[in-house]
Structures are given as structure tokens and as C-alpha cells.
Amino acid sequence: MSEKEVVLLDFWPSPFGMRLRIALAEKGIDYEYKEEDLWNKSPLLLKSNPVHKKIPVLIHKGKPVCESLIALQYVEEVWPHKSPLLPSDPYARARARFWADYIDKKLYDLGRRTWATKGEEQEAAKKEFLDSLKLLEAELGDKPYFGGDKFGFVDAVLIPYYSWFYTYETCGNFSIEADCPKLIFWAKRCLEKESVKKSLPPQEKVYGFVLELKKRLGLL
Amino acid sequence: MAGDAVKLLGAWPSPVVMRARIALNLKSVGYEFVEENLGNKSQLLLQSNPVHKKIPVLIHGDKPVCESLIIVQYIDEVWSSGPGILPSDPYDLATARFWAAYIDDKWFPSLTGIAKAQDDGAKKAAIEQVSEGLALLEDAFRKCSKGKTFFGGDRVGYLDIAFGCFLGWLRVTEKMNGVELISRSKTPQLAQWAERFCADPAVKDVMPETDKLAEFAKVLFAKFKNPPSQ
Numbered sequence: 001m002s003e004k005e006v007v008l009l010d011f012w013p014s015p016f017g018m019r020l021r022i023a024l025a026e027k028g029i030d031y032e033y034k035e036e037d038l039w040n041k042s043p044l045l046l047k048s049n050p051v052h053k054k055i056p057v058l059i060h061k062g063k064p065v066c067e068s069l070i071a072l073q074y075v076e077e078v079w080p081h082k083s084p085l086l087p088s089d090p091y092a093r094a095r096a097r098f099w100a101d102y103i104d105k106k107l108y109d110l111g112r113r114t115w116a117t118k119g120e121e122q123e124a125a126k127k128e129f130l131d132s133l134k135l136l137e138a139e140l141g142d143k144p145y146f147g148g149d150k151f152g153f154v155d156a157v158l159i160p161y162y163s164w165f166y167t168y169e170t171c172g173n174f175s176i177e178a179d180c181p182k183l184i185f186w187a188k189r190c191l192e193k194e195s196v197k198k199s200l201p202p203q204e205k206v207y208g209f210v211l212e213l214k215k216r217l218g219l220l
Numbered sequence: 221m222a223g224d225a226v227k228l229l230g231a232w233p234s235p236v237v238m239r240a241r242i243a244l245n246l247k248s249v250g251y252e253f254v255e256e257n258l259g260n261k262s263q264l265l266l267q268s269n270p271v272h273k274k275i276p277v278l279i280h281g282d283k284p285v286c287e288s289l290i291i292v293q294y295i296d297e298v299w300s301s302g303p304g305i306l307p308s309d310p311y312d313l314a315t316a317r318f319w320a321a322y323i324d325d326k327w328f329p330s331l332t333g334i335a336k337a338q339d340d341g342a343k344k345a346a347i348e349q350v351s352e353g354l355a356l357l358e359d360a361f362r363k364c365s366k367g368k369t370f371f372g373g374d375r376v377g378y379l380d381i382a383f384g385c386f387l388g389w390l391r392v393t394e395k396m397n398g399v400e401l402i403s404r405s406k407t408p409q410l411a412q413w414a415e416r417f418c419a420d421p422a423v424k425d426v427m428p429e430t431d432k433l434a435e436f437a438k439v440l441f442a443k444f445k446n447p448p449s450q
Contacts, residue, residue, distance in 0.1 A: 051322060051356065063311055065311070065314045065318075067317070067318055067321055070314050070317045070318055070321065071314070073313075073314070073317070074310055074311070074313070074314045077310040077313065078310050090294050090297035091280075091283050091285070091294070093293075093294075093297065094285045094290050094291075094293070097290045097293070098285075098286055098287055098290055101287055101290065102271060135271065
């Protein structure tokens with residue numbers, strides 16, 4: 001068992017894991033990072049998340065918190081004073097939660113379909129994926145961050161997908177920047193932050209991982 | 221801010237709309253309920269929820285709040301002097317949110333899976349899935365309630381609302397398929413909890429009668445078996 005109060009069960013390319021890495025880094029929380037092999041899940045993972053058996057799992061003082069958005073809010077509630085990610089106004093909080101929910105409902109599955117499918121299905125996924133990003137870009141508007149002047153909840157939820165953009169673009173043969181230049185600008189601003197820089201893997205590394213995954217799944 | 225007018229766009233058969241109504245009732249907040257015709261959505265609905273175009277939408281003053289569980293949290297935060305809906309301990313809150321997400325992402329879809337099953341084999345499998353989920357929720361109740369009446373303790377709370385809103389549809393499913401899903405023998409804690417939840421003053425006037433819901437369901441399920449050809 002770990003000496004540290006906080007343990008994160010994670011998998012390096014996971015955008016869901018990345019958002020927790022960012023939040024913990026933002027708040028200066030010391031934790032133990034445990035890399036899981038998703039084809040050989042550890043007994044700790046299976047015990048900590050028996051219902052879904054998925055990463056990330058945040059373990060705080062031995063108690064597991066599953067589902068990344070839930071764990072993100074937990075981190076925010078337990079360590080509210082350092083770099084708060086959610087605003088204090090209830091309406092602004094509701095809007096942040098809404099967009100975080102929207103991001104999770106759309107981007108992972110659509111993004112996956114841009115690299116895992118071909119032909120018509122892939123074209124449809126690309127279009128829907130770009131439409132979703134454009135909607136997010138409109139929500140960002142002229143603000144430096146989704147959180148306003150400061151990096152916030154929605155920023156932490158969305159920025160991990162940026163590490164997958166090269167993969168989506170290369171596998172899907174399209175350019176995200178062409179359709180969503182403001183979003184790319186926002187992403188690069190986020191990447192200037194230490195917490196984000198150290199939590200996101202290089203885009204090329206993710207691409208290499210996906211190529212291996214495609215081979216494994218017989219998709220090449 | 222708490223004093224601004226409250227409107228709720230919804231539809232009487234919708235379980236997720238009920239979540240918002242229960243929360244408003246718990247806080248004794250008066251509101252105008254606008255019954256939407258989902259085959260002909262109002263301009264107000266389309267303007268207030270342009271992204272998903274779905275109910276419920278809470279309109280507080282001129283501000284729309286969408287997504288039922290987000291609405292419940294909003295209500296708890298705005299009318300903070302009323303009885304608390306979300307658990308105050310962060311770990312208990314994470315646990316409640318976990319099970320609410322499980323109910324929305326896995327359990328309720330498995331329940332509608334029974335109605336959508338095209339043959340007896342598929343139906344049997346769907347029923348089995350729902351029952352497995354209920355066994356997990358029975359266990360969750362034991363852990364969350366800590367010996368008290370509701371998931372939330374002494375009072376109806378977030379997880380009670382998130383799960384309890386589906387009891388009407390659960391009863392309809394049981395009736396239409398001749399099965400017992402929540403029962404004193406299989407899920408004793410949930411059986412007791414269900415009775416107490418439905419009898420709660422904040423719930424009983426907004427929970428539709430099973431017979432009325434069953435009539436509505438018959439029409440709806442006929443569409444699953446014979447989807448319109450457009």
C-alpha cells in the first residue's frame with residue numbers, strides 16, 4: 001500500500017486521467033501515480049472500481065473515487081482554497097458542469113470514431129466532431145479560458161483532448177485548426193501552464209500508441 | 221437572486237423532470253410548470269436548451285439551467301437555507317454522484333431495454349441485467365443510508381431523487397411483463413425505501429400514477445415495435 005495519502009490509478013494516454021493529473025498539479029497535491037496496464041488490470045484497480053473496472057480512480061486515504069468528473073469535483077471540494085477550478089456563483093457552476101457533461105457526451109466517442117472507423121462512418125464522425133468543437137469554441141468566445149480570466153473546470157476537462165488532436169487529424173485526414181483556430185489558440189495558452197504541460201503526453205506519442213492499438217484491434 | 225421567478229419546462233411522464241420538481245418541493249420553492257409537447261417543442265424550450273433541446277429546463281429569472289442532475293445541484297446551491305439535498309461530506313457526495321451516474325448511464329437504459337426487447341430471449345436477458353443492477357443498488361443503499369431511512373439519511377437526498385424518479389417506470393415495467401424487480405424477497409431494503417420515497421410529501425404529488433403511466437407506455441412501446449418509417 002502507498003505511503004502517500006493520494007494515489008491515482010491511471011493510463012498515460014487517457015484524457016480522463018489527464019484532467020485529474022492537471023487538477024492535482026494545479027492544487028499542489030502530492031500523489032502517487034500508478035500506471036495501469038488495461039490488458040492486465042491490477043488487483044487494486046479491480047478492487048477500487050468493481051462496478052466499471054476503469055481508470056482513472058483517485059484513492060484518497062484508502063477510499064476510491066471513480067469516474068473522472070466526479071473525482072475532479074471531489075478534488076475541488078476537498079482542496080477548495082488552492083487554485084479553485086469552479087466559480088462560486090451557482091449559475092456559473094451549473095454552466096461549467098453543463099459544458100463538462102457535453103464534452104464527455106460527445107468528444108470521446110466521436111474522436112474514437114475518427115480514428116477507428118473508415119468511409120462514411122468516419123466522415124460522419126469527423127463532421128460531428130468538428131461541429132462539437134465549433135460549439136465549444138463559440139462558448140469560449142473572447143475569454144482567455146472557459147473559466148474566464150483563470151483556467152477552470154471546463155478548461156481542465158477539455159484540454160486533455162488536445163493531446164489526441166494529431167491522432168484524430170492524421171487518422172481522419174483533416175485539420176482541426178482550419179475549422180477551429182480560436183480553440184487551438186486557447187489550447188496553446190493552456191499548455192503554457194506547468195500543470196497542463198506536465199500532465200499531457202506529446203501528441204506524437206499518443207499517435208504511436210493508437211497505431212499499435214489499431215494493429216492489436218485488427219483495424220489497420 | 222433566490223427570489224426571482226422559477227419556471228420548469230417538462231412533461232408529466234418524464235422521470236428526469238420529476239427530479240427537478242422534487243428538489244424544488246424539498247426547498248418549498250414555488251414554480252410555474254410548463255407542460256411541453258415533445259412532438260412540437262415550444263420556442264422557449266428550443267431557445268433555452270439549444271444544445272440538446274431536451275427537458276427538463278429550469279428557468280430562474282431569465283437564466284436557463286439544463287440537465288436534470290445539474291438542475292438539482294443548482295437548486296441545492298441557490299436555496300441553501302432550505303434542507304440540504306447533496307451530502308455535505310465530499311466522499312459521501314462522490315459516492316452519491318457515482319451511483320446517480322450509474323443509474324443514468326447503465327441501469328435506466330437496461331430498464332428501457334426490457335421494453336425494446338424484440339423476443340422472449342432478449343427480454344429475459346434484459347430483465348436479468350436490471351436485476352443485477354438492483355442488487356448493486358440494494359448494496360449501495362445499505363452503505364449510503366447507514367441504517368437510516370433514505371440513501372441521503374433521515375431525509376430524501378440527491379441519490380434518492382436520482383433513483384426514485386424511475387420508480388413509476390419500474391412499476392409499469394413490472395406490470396407489463398409480469399415480473400417483480402424490486403420486492404421484499406429480492407431487494408428488501410429497496411422495497412421499503414421505495415414505499416417511503418413515494419409517500420414523501422415532496423414526491424407524492426409529482427409521481428405519476430402507475431395506471432396512467434402504463435397507458436402512456438403502451439402507446440410509446442408500440443412505436444418501439446413498429447418504428448415510423450420516415
